[in-house]
Amino acid sequence: MYSKLDNQGNLITGTTVILIVSLVLIVIFIVNSINYMESENIDSIENDNFKYIIEDYKKNLEQIGRQSIAEETEKLYHARSIHDSRKEIKKIMNDKLKDVNEEYNKKYGMDIRSEVVSVESTDSPWKVLFKVRVKADKDLQQFDGILESNSSIEGLKDPLPYAKIPKINHNIQHEGDRIYYFETLSQYLRKNGIDSYNSYLLASAPLTIKKCPYDPYIHHGDGNTMKECLDKGYFHESADGSCYLCRLDGKGVCPHYGMEVFIQTYHFDNNDSVSCSDHVVFHDHYPGKRLLNISVDSLILDDSHAKKYGLI
Numbered sequence: 001m002y003s004k005l006d007n008q009g010n011l012i013t014g015t016t017v018i019l020i021v022s023l024v025l026i027v028i029f030i031v032n033s034i035n036y037m038e039s040e041n042i043d044s045i046e047n048d049n050f051k052y053i054i055e056d057y058k059k060n061l062e063q064i065g066r067q068s069i070a071e072e073t074e075k076l077y078h079a080r081s082i083h084d085s086r087k088e089i090k091k092i093m094n095d096k097l098k099d100v101n102e103e104y105n106k107k108y109g110m111d112i113r114s115e116v117v118s119v120e121s122t123d124s125p126w127k128v129l130f131k132v133r134v135k136a137d138k139d140l141q142q143f144d145g146i147l148e149s150n151s152s153i154e155g156l157k158d159p160l161p162y163a164k165i166p167k168i169n170h171n172i173q174h175e176g177d178r179i180y181y182f183e184t185l186s187q188y189l190r191k192n193g194i195d196s197y198n199s200y201l202l203a204s205a206p207l208t209i210k211k212c213p214y215d216p217y218i219h220h221g222d223g224n225t226m227k228e229c230l231d232k233g234y235f236h237e238s239a240d241g242s243c244y245l246c247r248l249d250g251k252g253v254c255p256h257y258g259m260e261v262f263i264q265t266y267h268f269d270n271n272d273s274v275s276c277s278d279h280v281v282f283h284d285h286y287p288g289k290r291l292l293n294i295s296v297d298s299l300i301l302d303d304s305h306a307k308k309y310g311l312i
Helices: 002-077 085-108 160-164 184-191 217-221 225-232 244-248 278-284 303-308
Strands: 111-121 127-138 141-152 173-175 178-182 203-206 236-238 258-260 272-274 287-290
Touching: 002 085, 002 127, 002 141, 002 160, 002 244, 085 111, 085 127, 085 244, 111 244, 160 244, 160 278, 178 184, 217 225, 217 303, 244 258, 258 278
Parallel strands: none
Antiparallel strands: 111 127, 127 141, 173 178, 178 203, 236 258, 272 287
């Protein structure tokens, strides 16, 4: 009888011990799981923060790139010449990024090393592509890759007139939102053997890059559209014109998809001279004629341009 009671007691004791041990193991498992999840959440938050900083850095490249282009353009407007705008813009941007990298280190505790790999023309004449190699470290997280950013050139000064006709020793000026050539463009055309060069005495053109909204361009022939386009100083996409970077280098044409703007004439020597699209004036030099049957008589155009803009 006592043997049976002892056996029952041992059974109960053993079962209790097993239950207690199991409960302890379950508690340990739950605590470890909670700690693991908390650790994972912290890692996830830290990783998200790291990604946010990199994305923020990438977003800033657009404005830094635009500022770098603008500074390079200002050289021309201060009587300095440019021979390799892409190389010079890279230098300017690299200097700016050194300051930005220091700011990110102070603000986020992130060590960033950067180098501009390339400054490129794009399929859009209104954008310049920057590629920047970035290496970043924060705690145990790292980034090593190429960040790309497109910077708009809209609103920047047109570099081509001052690249082709430097301000030094020439009476070319800008006031408001226009460039005034006075006699310099006529002299430039004369040196290039152009007949009726005097048609471009007192010629003028828009100062800042503004994308023409009248698209397709053939609608310039509707009503007063062309007059409004000239009054606003709009630029147009052109496979024949040069891109912004090549304009900085003084090229009237280039292999990239570019832009063109009309140079308006005011001295009517006669009705024939070089067609007034800027890439024609500064490079191609093929003839055009004044379109006397339209309200805008400051344009000298060849048939191809006249058709492109719906004027014939």
